[in-house]
Amino acid sequence: MNLIKTMQExxxxxxxxxxxxxxxxxxxxxxxxxxTPDCVVRPQDTEQVSRIMRFANEHDxxxxxxxxxxGLAGGAVALEGGIVLDLSGMDRIVDIDINxxxxxxxxxxIHSKLNEALEAEGFFFPPDPGSSDxxxxxxxxxxxxxxxxSVKYGTTKSYVLDLEVVMADGSVIHTGSKTLxxxxxxxxxxxxxxxxGTLGVITxxxxxxxxxxxxxxVVLASFETPELAGEAVVKTLSAGVIPSACEIxxxxxxxxxxxxxxxxxxxxxxxxxxxxxxxxxxxxxxESETVESVCNPLASGxxxxxxxxEMEEIWSARMLVGAAISRIxxxxxxxxVGEDIGVPIKEIPRMLKLVQSISxxxxxxxxxxxxxxxxxxxxxxxxxxxxxxxWERLNLAADKIHKTAIxxxxxxxxxxxxxxxxxxxxxxxxxxxxxxxxxxxxALDPKGILNPGKLGV
Amino acid sequence: MLDVDLxxxxxxxxxxxxxxxxxxxxxxGWESAGARGRMLVAHGxxxxxxxxxxxxxxxxxCMTCGMCKQMCPAGANPxxxxxxxxxxxxxxxxMTEAQAKLHERINGTGNSLGEVSDRRAWLGKYAxxxxxxxxxxYFVGCLGAYRYPESLIAIFDVLSHFDVTxxxxxxxCGSPLIRTGFDADKMIAHNLEQIRKVGxxxxxxxxxxxxxxxxxxxxxxxxxxxxxEFLAERLSEMELKRLDLTVTYHDxxxxxxxxxVFDAPRKVIEAVCDLKEMKTNRENARCxxxxxxxRTGYSDLSLALAxxxxxxxxxxxxxxxxxxxxxxxxxxxxxxDTDVIDLVELVRLAME
Numbered sequence: 001m002n003l004i005k006t007m008q009e010x011x012x013x014x015x016x017x018x019x020x021x022x023x024x025x026x027x028x029x030x031x032x033x034x035x036t037p038d039c040v041v042r043p044q045d046t047e048q049v050s051r052i053m054r055f056a057n058e059h060d061x062x063x064x065x066x067x068x069x070x071g072l073a074g075g076a077v078a079l080e081g082g083i084v085l086d087l088s089g090m091d092r093i094v095d096i097d098i099n100x101x102x103x104x105x106x107x108x109x110i111h112s113k114l115n116e117a118l119e120a121e122g123f124f125f126p127p128d129p130g131s132s133d134x135x136x137x138x139x140x141x142x143x144x145x146x147x148x149x150s151v152k153y154g155t156t157k158s159y160v161l162d163l164e165v166v167m168a169d170g171s172v173i174h175t176g177s178k179t180l181x182x183x184x185x186x187x188x189x190x191x192x193x194x195x196x197g198t199l200g201v202i203t204x205x206x207x208x209x210x211x212x213x214x215x216x217x218v219v220l221a222s223f224e225t226p227e228l229a230g231e232a233v234v235k236t237l238s239a240g241v242i243p244s245a246c247e248i249x250x251x252x253x254x255x256x257x258x259x260x261x262x263x264x265x266x267x268x269x270x271x272x273x274x275x276x277x278x279x280x281x282x283x284x285x286x287e288s289e290t291v292e293s294v295c296n297p298l299a300s301g302x303x304x305x306x307x308x309x310e311m312e313e314i315w316s317a318r319m320l321v322g323a324a325i326s327r328i329x330x331x332x333x334x335x336x337v338g339e340d341i342g343v344p345i346k347e348i349p350r351m352l353k354l355v356q357s358i359s360x361x362x363x364x365x366x367x368x369x370x371x372x373x374x375x376x377x378x379x380x381x382x383x384x385x386x387x388x389x390x391w392e393r394l395n396l397a398a399d400k401i402h403k404t405a406i407x408x409x410x411x412x413x414x415x416x417x418x419x420x421x422x423x424x425x426x427x428x429x430x431x432x433x434x435x436x437x438x439x440x441x442x443a444l445d446p447k448g449i450l451n452p453g454k455l456g457v
Numbered sequence: 458m459l460d461v462d463l464x465x466x467x468x469x470x471x472x473x474x475x476x477x478x479x480x481x482x483x484x485x486g487w488e489s490a491g492a493r494g495r496m497l498v499a500h501g502x503x504x505x506x507x508x509x510x511x512x513x514x515x516x517x518x519c520m521t522c523g524m525c526k527q528m529c530p531a532g533a534n535p536x537x538x539x540x541x542x543x544x545x546x547x548x549x550x551x552m553t554e555a556q557a558k559l560h561e562r563i564n565g566t567g568n569s570l571g572e573v574s575d576r577r578a579w580l581g582k583y584a585x586x587x588x589x590x591x592x593x594x595y596f597v598g599c600l601g602a603y604r605y606p607e608s609l610i611a612i613f614d615v616l617s618h619f620d621v622t623x624x625x626x627x628x629x630c631g632s633p634l635i636r637t638g639f640d641a642d643k644m645i646a647h648n649l650e651q652i653r654k655v656g657x658x659x660x661x662x663x664x665x666x667x668x669x670x671x672x673x674x675x676x677x678x679x680x681x682x683x684x685x686e687f688l689a690e691r692l693s694e695m696e697l698k699r700l701d702l703t704v705t706y707h708d709x710x711x712x713x714x715x716x717x718v719f720d721a722p723r724k725v726i727e728a729v730c731d732l733k734e735m736k737t738n739r740e741n742a743r744c745x746x747x748x749x750x751x752r753t754g755y756s757d758l759s760l761a762l763a764x765x766x767x768x769x770x771x772x773x774x775x776x777x778x779x780x781x782x783x784x785x786x787x788x789x790x791x792x793x794d795t796d797v798i799d800l801v802e803l804v805r806l807a808m809e
Contacts, residue, residue, distance in 0.1 A: 017487070019509075019511045020506070020507065020509065020511070021489050021498060021501075021506070021509070021511040021512050021515055022487060022488065022489055022511070024497060024498065024501050024506060025487070025488040025489045025494040025497050025498065025515075026488055028471060028497070029471065030470060030471045030472050030473060040487075040488075042486060042487075068473050068476055069471075069473060069488065070472060070473040070476075086486075086488070088486070089486055110477065112477070131472070131473070131474075133474065133477035134472075134473045134474055134476045134477045135473075260530065320472075320474060320530035321530075322472070322530075323470045323472045323474065323529075323530035323531040324530040324531065324532070326468060326470060326530075326531035326532055326533075327530075327531065327532040330464075330468075331464065333467055333468055333469075333470060333531070334470050334531065335470075336470070385464075385467040386463065386464065386467070
């Protein structure tokens with residue numbers, strides 16, 4: 001059995017490699033997880049993926065699907081060698097079907113490129129990850145990613161109607177249909193969403209799309225403490241306003257945003273909330289007035305973004321703030337660990353306080369920001385990468401952050417995925433449900449070749 | 458040049474944001490062909506990754522266009538890491554044949570093209586009237602001198618109205634050497650001596666690569682201005698007629714993104730005709746594919762990238778204007794349907 005020769009026969013000589021430089025480049029994503037594959041293959045269609053899977057299954061070769069490799073938990077890292085399937089070249093929009101409110105895409109399409117194409121038709125695919133300009137839809141589906149607008153629009157799973165999936169043995173199935181709803185049997189689409197390539201390889205997706213809202217506005221509200229900010233969010237939601245985004249930024253995050261793009265100049269305070277409201281012109285005006293009146297007694301300052309340009313600048317800087325924290329100190333770099341917890345909305349102020357005490361305990365500055373409207377909090381820690389002692393404190397802090405989130409009834413990953421970076425917490429968070437996941441995994445991938453070492457299964 | 462240091466490599470958080478802007482990654486597809494991949498490879502080399510042809514290709518197929526550096530949210534500088542890695546490799550004898558030949562040509566002949574003929578042959582009608590000293594010295598550049606003499610005559614037709622001369626014995630500015638990992642101290646020292654002889658306080662450039670190198674790597678005793686900046690400040694002194702033309706402008710990476718010269722070329726163009734912008738422009742302008750040694754070492758890739766840039770030329774224009782002879786060359790050889798001319802050639806048309 002000659003792996004690379006077989007792969008080159010399937011996809012062509014220029015699309016499969018075992019060159020050391022490529023294996024090195026494909027041995028990581030944005031997490032700290034490392035694993036070197038035996039070869040990297042860039043298939044162009046479902047049939048090639050199917051042939052690759054059939055061969056891998058026959059010869060017990062691990063297969064790890066990868067989009068843009070922007071994951072934060074090692075989901076696309078080949079822990080046990082084998083084949084990395086780089087699907088970023090399968091990036092076509094197969095069909096924009098406005099009449100059926102859906103779009104069919106290949107997994108490698110970049111999120112922002114899909115939305116650019118849909119915008120021309122007056123539509124959009126609502127989940128909006130910070131990595132919109134670089135992440136693939138395949139990766140987004142495999143991790144059930146979302147983003148800032150999930151408070152109103154939900155996560156990716158709400159928009160996937162059908163998936164074409166190559167199973168471990170190379171067979172190809174469709175998990176759903178083109179209908180907007182179906183009661184026909186097990187919900188395999190939702191099983192595949194968030195399965196991180198452990199149950200099959202997604203080669204096509206049919207996604208539900210929505211008409212673009214006619215108007216948007218952003219309200220920036222500053223608060224002296226995160227508790228006041230949390231109270232303002234709860235009161236806003238209970239006043240009947242569901243913002244299209246509701247972001248909390250701590251003092252450090254605002255400093256980073258202002259440093260990254262000095263045009264923004266968000267007033268610094270103990271905590272800042274960015275409310276985005278979308279809808280019709282009149283509903284947006286009415287809702288922003290409600291937000292202002294609800295926040296007024298609690299906030300130290302409120303203002304509305306001047307125009308569309310300012311809104312775009314705020315959002316584009318916010319989207320990349322996770323990496324931008326590295327700019328604060330030339331000797332420190334952002335390390336993505338413990339960065340994606342989710343807690344019940346009402347626990348956000350408490351979680352923020354506990355993160356602060358973890359920061360104090362381990363003497364590590366922690367930037368906190370996130371989607372307060374849906375309970376998803378991102379923590380950003382920067383260390384000197386050459387200092388082993390800082391690494392140790394970082395990992396201990398991340399561990400405590402994860403366990404604290406679980407203790408508050410939350411999750412270790414709200415949108416970035418488990419991969420292998422967080423798999424050790426699956427038992428603690430999911431309990432006996434993990435055993436069911438393991439049974440499903442064994443049923444669909446008896447040889448365990450699909451992305452081994454992930455999700456705790 | 459500094460050797461690559463570990464800390465600058467570790468500034469990359471591998472978020473992949475640069476994937477969305479790297480034109481080489483878009484063209485080639487493999488992770489090693491993008492800025493993040495090159496940062497990883499640079500890291501690998503420091504950790505003992507064997508240097509083979511694939512490693513050299515990864516490190517050497519970057520045009521140093523600077524899109525990744527400009528947008529990197531983490532504040533990493535992939536361009537500096539790549540150039541310093543090239544330097545480290547070259548110092549250890551790891552280079553491609555194209556790099557070795559380029560080095561040999563420049564050191565042997567004083568120009569990047571290996572020409573042995575008179576560098577001042579383009580002067581033609583001006584040969585007998587070049588002043589020994591002047592306030593301004595025009596740095597001609599290798600490509601202009603040997604490949605685009607008609608552009609240089611047009612430039613000199615314009616510059617001769619001012620107190621401008623050229624150096625008696627100009628050699629390559631050193632840009633191709635620095636970009637590909639070599640030291641250019643010899644070239645720089647020679648040119649500095651020449652400039653001092655002329656007694657000029659300001660160097661005028663018409664090539665983006667020369668402009669960037671003279672600004673960044675030469676003594677700060679001289680001011681360096683691009684010819685577009687020089688002319689933009691003197692439009693009122695020049696009797697320019699309005700041309701019935703619509704043109705588009707290609708921002709050269711090393712003049713625009715690297716040195717921030719965006720407004721002056723546009724001011725000059727709009728003084729003589731109508732300007733219609735390319736699809737990407739100014740800070741976000743796509744690279745022509747020519748820089749960083751890619752045209753010399755990987756011409757197929759370079760020309761494929763030129764074609765991509767040419768797809769951004771708007772409809773209904775008379776000329777594609779550039780401010781760099783390397784961009785001019787690459788866009789012409791990339792198959793431009795529209796005539797590609799230097800900015801000063803356009804000005805020359807408005808002086809007729």
